[in-house]
Amino acid sequence: MNHPGTDHHAMMIADFKKRFYVVLFLTVPIMLLSGMIQQFLGLHWQFTGSAYILFALSSVVFVYGGWPFLTGLLDEVKARTPGMMFLIGFAITVAYSYSVAIVFGLKGMDFFWELDTLILIMLLGHWIEMKSVAGASRELELLVALMPDDAHLVVGNNIRDVKTDTLKKSDIILIKPGEKVAADGIVAEGESYLNESMLTGEAKPVKKAAGDKVIAGSINGNGSFKVRVSNAAKDSYLSQVIKLVNDAQQSKSQTQLLADTAAKWLTIIALVTGISTFLYWYLTGQSLAFAMERMVTVIVICCPHALGLAVPLVVAKSTALSAKHGLLIKNRSAFENSRKITTVVFDKTGTLTIGKFEVSAIISLNKALKENDLLTITAALEQNSEHPIATGILQKVKELKLAVPSIVNFKAITGQGVQGTVNGKMILVVSPGYLKVNKIALPDGFNANDTETVVFVMINNQLSGYISLSDRIRPESAAAIKALKQENIKAILLTGDNSKVAASVSKTLNMDSFIAEVLPGQKLEKIKELQQKGEFVAMTGDGVNDAPALAQADIGIAVGSGSDIAAETAGIVLVNSNPNDVVSLISFGKATYKKMVQNLVWATGYNVVALPLAAGVLYNQGILLSPAAGAALMTLSTIVVAVNASFLKIKT
Incomplete structure (x- = not known):
């Protein structure tokens, strides 16, 4: 099972590497044979045919080293989307054609060594960049590698x-x-x-x-x-995660579309400025060689390389990192918008609380009856039930490794409990409502806690004890709510539970407010109401009964959905039901967006400074960039963007 495109990507990296070394090998003789370099070194190595040797070596560099850029130029022309490859291909073709004309009689200085170093640096830049991209999707390959063959x-x-x-x-x-x-x-x-x-x-x-x-x-x-x-x-869960990560890495968000538009404009600016620069210098009396060199430098420096990478690299890195930390991004825009959240609505059960009833107290009202016996008698009656209370009682019996006695004459009392015979005694396990209806007094000292559910046990019509169960609040919940408050984000509890339980949970966790006794269908309305007040709402839910509300929320976050990822309407899935992950998600969303903006600012800012220098604005002050220096600057800006993206981290 391999990530599509992985092999192809590796082959391309190897191809750029090989071309780079071949060009590097040819650079030494090309430099030594170039008139300008010889002047600079104070040498004179011209001999009969030296210009033709230079031409032959440079032709190899142009065709073999420049091949990826020339084919890229053709592809972009065919697709009518001139971009980076078009610019590089255009620049090297102009430089090569002009230099060839010099060899065959045109007056002037050839451009061969500039052409050679330009291609050399471009190949190096592409090689480094592709390795960075491969690094960002390597996390995805690690996920793929998890699957045994x-x-x-x-x-x-x-x-x-x-x-x-x-x-x-x-x-x-x-x-x-x-x-x-x-x-x-x-x-x-x-x-x-x-x-x-x-x-x-x-x-x-x-x-x-x-x-x-x-x-x-x-x-x-x-x-x-x-x-x-x-x-x-x-x-499988893992295959779905891999597919999700892959899709998310390829899906475009607003920031990416912005970067694409900027890159397109940069291409147009590069061509217009390049040709204008050429015409300006040539028409103001400079040599054809000088005007050509300025045009080539402008076009090279303007390659929207860093700009084209600014966002995709961060996207690839953030999506894969998130997946490793149990945050699965299905919708890139939802993830980027997480920085705008003003209110997080929590569905109580299973997010802020553990989501299952646990026995919190066993009270025997009969001295002869041990608490464990009371528990096993109750378990005998509850063992056939699927009810969460029954599950909680049976879980406790399992924990304590107790044996459950057998039962006969089992019968359910509609809405009020169950009865049956255990060890010859008639046992009833009933709700407080049953006691009320049958006018049985509650035991002395009994004080029902708002957050607890209680079942009473009657043996031979005698009230003999009771068991309290509660859905415990997750240990991480309080810290998560506190962290949200520090970010000035409101936390609201939305639950189908009764008001007393909701009020208790909300108060314990110091939440901003609660909305209780809400039917699944009404949750959507409550989200809408918050949005009408101008809130940017994130909703967390378990995805099944919360689907409409998750879809209505500005950002839907499904929690604890394990293997059922694909069925969710949420834009983001938190694999663990840990409320802290909501906080991680928001802070990671902010960090990711910040990295994208940093990269975009760097990529555009660099062009704003470098472009006038390349065009020769400061020529009279003696500042001029050679095409190779332009290529080096462009490569450097690409590397800065790649390195910056690789520093992205999740704080957990």
Whole structure:
């Protein structure tokens, strides 16, 4: 499984490198045979035919070294989009044609050594630039490399090694210690700790046992286990991430379009200024050689090279970096606009809170009844239920490694609880509403916490105890809200939960406000209301029931969506449900935008200064740029842009 274009890119880098070394080798004799260089060194090495040797060597440089630029010129003319290659191709053709005319009789100084150094520096610039681009997409290749080529397929009692891309849904594969997981799936047997950091940014190894989801590309620890494949390689989480990163690197945002427009204008300015410069000097009495040299220098310096790279390099780097930290950018514009966010709307469950009920208290009202017994009796009744409360109780039993007794005569009491017989006793597990309806007094000292849900346990019609459960606030939530406030961004809680729970969570986290008891369909309206007040709204949600609101928000951020990336309406997906990632996203969005602006300012500013110098504005003051100096400056500006892009970092 290889990233499309990777091999082609590597071949092009190798090609530029080879051409550069050939031209470098020919530069020494060309320099030594050039009249101007000989004058400068105080030598006189002219001999019969030396001009023809110079012409022959320079022709090799022009055709072999200049080939990528000449073919690029033709491609751009065909596509009617004159740009960088057109300018370089035009400049070297003019310089070469003029120099050839000198060899065959025209009066003047040839341009061969300038032509040679110009091509040499251009090849070097392209080679360095392509390596930078390759570096920016190397992170993407690292993601590709995470996918193992082979998998151990379990067929009956045998194990067969097969290619990963032949795996189908429901296949069983074996993952040995230290290996990478070959496909997304569910652990069928065995357990181990997995390192998912390359996929989610979460460094801590995660324990996986039967029934847990695993992601292709994560690295297994010391255990070995079997996985039931849940989707084929091309639909795996990792493949979707790679596709997303690839698409995002190629998708254009407003900043990129701005840079493209600027580059186009720069090409037009280069040609107009170049020809005007030539006419000005030639018509004011300077030699044809001088006028030609000025034109070539102007055109070379004006190549919109740095400008063309200013944004794409930052885009490639930021998209790949984000993916490594569990921030998946599906929409470049949404990512760049994250710097404008004024309000973040959080959907409570699963983002600010853990999203599952956990037992927070077990209270026995009967001295003879131990708390663990109360828990196991309750679990006996709840073991057939899918309700989050039942899941929370059964999770606690599993943690404490308790045995659950058997049950007979099980029956649900609609809307109020369940009943059944355990060890010969009639047990009811009921809601506070049941006690109210049956006029059963709440136990002494019972004080319901707004954020807790309570179930009461009755044994032989006697109230014997209760279990409290709550959806805990994530440990990272408070820091995330605080960080947003420091950025002057409002944090608002939007939830279907009752007002008491919402008020409690909002107060605990020191949020700006909350909107409670909202049905999924109404969330969209609430986002609209905020937008009408002039807020630039980011909405975080789990993507399923929040889809309309995510689409309505200025920036939709889906959280914790694991393998279901492609189905989301969000522009950005946070793989971990960590609210801190929202803060990272905004600060990274700002940092990325800043880098783009820095690069654009540098790329245009450099042209503003260098262009008049190339045209010879300061000629009377004795300041003049040679074509090779122009090419060196242009290359330098490209390198500055590439290096600046590579300094982009995510603060986590």
